Amino acid sequence: MSVDVVGTAVGTAFGELFSLVKEVVRTVVVFRDELVKIASTLDSIVPIMEDINELNKRLDRKDLGQIQALINDGTDLVRKCSKIKAFNWYKRYTHSKKLTEFDAKLAREFQLSVPLMGVRNTVEILGEVMELREEFREYRSSQANDGALQSGLGASGNLVVPEAPDFIIGSELEASLRKIKGQLLEEGVSVIVVTAPGGCGKTTLLAKLCHDMDIKGKFNNNIMFIRVSKKLNLTDIVQKMIQHKNFRVPTIETEDLAVHYLQQLLEKIGQNPVLLVLDDVWTESKSFLDKFVFKKIKDYKIVVTSRYEFPDVSFVHHLNPLNNGEALELFRRSVTVDNRSMVVPDDDLVEQVVNRCKGLPLALTVVAKSLQGKDRSFWETKLLDWSEGRSLLRSDTDILDCLRKSLDDLDGDSSIKERFMDLSSFPEDRKIPATALIDMWVELYKLDFNGIRAVSDLHKLVYRNLADLVITRRDLSDDEDRSYSSHYVMQHDLLRDLAIMDCKQGEVEKRKRLFLDLTGNNFPDWWSEQKQPTLGARLVSISTDGTFSTPWPNLQLPEAEALVLNFETNSQTKTYALPEFIEKADKLKALIVTNYSFFLAELHNFHVIGSNLRRMRLERVTVPLLSMGKLRLHNLQKISFFMCDIGRASTSNDAKISDAMPNLVELDIDYCNDLVTLPDGICEIKPLRKLSITNCHNFSELPEQIGQSAALEVVRLNSCTDLSLLPDSIGTLQKLISLIISDCLNLSALPHQIGQLVNLKRINMKGCLRLSELPRSIVKLRNLRKVVCDKEKEVLWGPLKSSLNALNIIVSEEEEANLDWLRD
Known part of the structure; x- marks a missing residue:
């Protein structure tokens, strides 16, 4: 991404620092690790700087004072470091520390002083521009409603590179790393296919490669790791890519339009090298792969992992299984416990087991764990079981056969x-x-x-x-x-x-689990028949794609205790109706409904949910919390909303949520950006013990009636950036044990009544950057055992250790200060 923020004093200074760091990283070896971290932080800040530039134009302001001074100091520091010789050990040591401190301070300063975005679009102005908050509140709400604010960490999945193991075993893997790395570091456009059977470590190899310092140095934040799988959705993938790069996400109705937006995105970010990893591409998706190739982009690499070959691709790399020695090494590592050597049968028996796995890392690790700690007779029995099956692992079916036999007895x-x-x-x-x-x-x-x-x-x-x-x-x-x-x-x-x-x-009627993956309205024969079988499954999972349309056929689920509904909607409807057959599932206790589309879906048919339900989790749906007051969920103990739109007003005047859920024990609300405050009726639910409202950037206040929730033991409010105060009534929560207010950046004070929380044991206030003093009543918290805070807030708590003898102050590590959470 380019640094297009010139035209303001802070923009010019930032651009100069950005360019200087990039140049020094390429030319100076001495401080490369520290400078790469700073470069990564600066890359994260670029979208925010663009927003600052736009806001400064509107406000006719020239700089941002303290931020500009910090950037200028950083520029001077980097220039000094570029002149330090490798043999000057003293200056290398002192300036390395200064660079690390500058990186942490830069991240902290941007958390505090710039317009914050819940995925770069939820704007909050702190400090001198607080008076503009109302002007931007409407803007934030409109952005939140289009789905662009939703986190990539949930159902939709983000495109960051997965974690890689600290080590890999095998000369084949190491050679593959070097070979593919060389291709990626060359200039130009190329498509690379890494092919091997399932379980050979293709994804692990690519994850390790993407974490390589040279690869990260070249591609920076332009590495996108996309899990494709068999059931792909091009429009959904393109929307995730746009979101990942922090641009406003459009509604995309056709694949042709998706290709158009994809090309626009790549051209926009393609001024710098781009690396796209498409993981687990099936042979049926060859035409899908072609849509990602744009030869006009200067330095654009695509790496594909697949169980299949693509013969017309210029560079195909075959990843081979481990050789016998490498397989033995991986197996022995996997069969040990906590890096302690274990007594295992003789080498001959070990080799027989390893030979069964044919050098496949997945089979080796799973089989090793299944044999861990077992005596010789158990190992011999397993070998006999395997000998009754296939002798070689030549296909996915053979691998499954090997794995199945290793899972027959899991420690009894x-x-x-x-x-x-x-x-x-x-x-x-x-x-x-x-x-x-x-x-x-x-x-x-x-x-x-x-x-x-x-x-x-x-x-x-x-x-x-x-x-x-x-x-x-x-x-x-x-x-x-x-x-x-x-x-x-x-x-x-x-x-x-x-x-x-x-x-x-076995017969479908007798299965303990029923898993249905539907394409369109293609139901199994047994389901589409007029006479419906009565099913005995206790766990039922039904997945539908964007071409599915209601009404649902009837389904008899008298024994179902858990129902998982996974669905996608198309860009036109964006609605989903709960199946009518839920109404007759009298034993249903857990309901999990997840929308895997990019945008939120409006959820209907709530009336079918029975009163026996005890737990419900809703993800990426629109369902006004107040409208749920019309339901009768008398046994519901826990309800969770993740990335939902729940803040709309109810159309019913007499529906009380406390009547609908009188026995609710836990309420979890996460990434619900339209939530501003809780309905008062929540506070009337007497059994409520845990209240968790997290990452809700528009949430501004707890109701004063919160003091009525006398059973509350945990109140969790982390990353609610608009929250400025806690109500005084919180002091009446005599059973409260844990208070989490971490990353509530705008929280400026704790209530004076906090000293009345006689059973409070834990407070987490990490990232409460505006909280500068503690109320006097804090000394009354005799049961307080742990406080988590930033380094600069330790001074507030230190003097209290003499009166609060059991208090343990845990200082949040400096390196944890970063901007990653803003991407959610």
């Missing part, structure tokens, strides 16, 4: 296999919210309300390489308060295929 704990099978309720190549799994498992398996056992089961799957855990944003309070809102699960395609194959065994 059938629950692990059950959880593994449940993951396939969600679409391929999507991040599965851990909170959705927790809700499902708590009800299906009658676990504890907070999901502690469910999280333990999830970690068992991750430990066995049966799933990957992705944490998008670390928060010190997540584990303590059982939030897990930033935890996502991903599963390898082959493992998902394995679970689905097992779930489809």
Whole structure:
């Protein structure tokens, strides 16, 4: 992205610093690591600087004072560093620290002093321009409604490069890295296809490559990692790419229009090198690949991973399995626990097992975990089982056969296999919210309300390489308060295929799980018949694409306890109706509804939800919170809204949400940008113990009636950037244990009544940059055990340690100060 912010003093200074850092990174080796970090921070700031430039033009202002001074200081510092010789160890040490400090200060300053955007469009003016907030509030709301503000971390998935392992095993992989890297560092346009069977490590290889310093140095923030999979949607992918680059997202109705917008985007950002990774492209998608090729763009690279070959592509790289020695090394690493050597059977038995896996990393790691800690007889039994099947792994089917036999006995704990099978309720190549799994498992398996056992089961799957855990944003309070809102699960395609194959065994009426993936209105034969079978499935998952249209056929689900609805809408309708057959599912306890389209969808047919429902999670839908007062969800204990539009006024004058959900224990609202305040009726729900409102950038106040919620134990308000005050009535929450207000950038004071929170144990106020003093009553918090804050706020709490003896002050690390969360 170009630095097109000249014309203002701060814009000119920023452009000069930006260009200087880029030049010094290329020519000076001494401070390269520090300068690459600064360059990355500056890249993140470019869109904000463009907004500053536009706002300055409107306001007829020339600079931004403190920001401009900081940029000037940074320019001087980088110039000095460029002249320091490699052998001057003292100056190298001192100036390395100065560069690191400047990078952290730059990020912090932009968090505090510039117009903040909830994905660069939610504008908030802090400090001297506070009086303009009302002028921009309408602008923010209009931007929020078009869906462009929605986070890329949820259902839609963002396009950042996945994490890569610290090490890779195999000369083949290392040689592949060098070969493909060389192609990418050359100038010009090229398409590279990396092909291999499933489970060979194609995605891992590309993730490792994209994290390479030379590749990042060349492509900077123009690396986009797109998971394509079999069920692709070109318009959705193009919209995500536009969002990823922080531009306003248009409505795209046809593939031809999507190609037009894609070309516009690439031409706009293609002034700098662009790297596009298309992961898991199927052979049916060859025409789809052609739509991404634009030869006019100067230095534009496309890397494709696929199980199939594309013979007309100029550069095809075949990724081979590991050789025998490398396979043994990976297997031995995987069969150990916490890097401690374990007693394993003799080398001959190990080699027999490794030979069964034919050098495929996925098979090696999964099989190793299944044998971990087992005695020799168990290993021998497994080899006998495998010998009854195929002798070679030549196809995906053979790999699945090998994996299936390794999963037959998971430490004698059938629950692990059950959880593994449940993951396939969600679409391929999507991040599965851990909170959705927790809700499902708590009800299906009658676990504890907070999901502690469910999280333990999830970690068992991750430990066995049966799933990957992705944490998008670390928060010190997540584990303590059982939030897990930033935890996502991903599963390898082959493992998902394995679970689905097992779930489809036997007659449909007797299956424990029913997974339906519908294209258009093509229903299975048994469903389209006039006489509907009565199904015994306890878990039901139905996925529909944008061509599906209602009405739904009838479905008999008398035993269903969890229902997962995954859907996409087309650009014309943007609506979705809950199936009428839900009304007769009397045992339904958990309902998870996820819209995988780019824009929000209006949700209808809420009346079909029965009163036995205990947990409901809604994602990327429009459903006014107040309108839910007309429902009768008398057993509902937890409801979650993620990236929803819930703030519209109710059309009913007498519907009270406290009457609809009288037993609600937990309310989670995340990334709901239209929410300004809570309905008063929420505060009348007596059992409510946990209230979580996070990343809602227009949320400006808790109602004064919050003091009526006497059962509240956790109040979580992090990243609510418009929140300026907490109501005085919060002091009446005698059971409150945890208060999280991290990254509430505009919060300027804590209520004087906070000292009345006699049971408060934890406060997280990291990132509360405008909060400059504490009320005197804070000394009354005798049970306060932990405070998380920034370095500069430590001085506020330090003097209290003498009176609050158990207080532990945890200072947030400087390197955590960054702008990444603004992209949500």
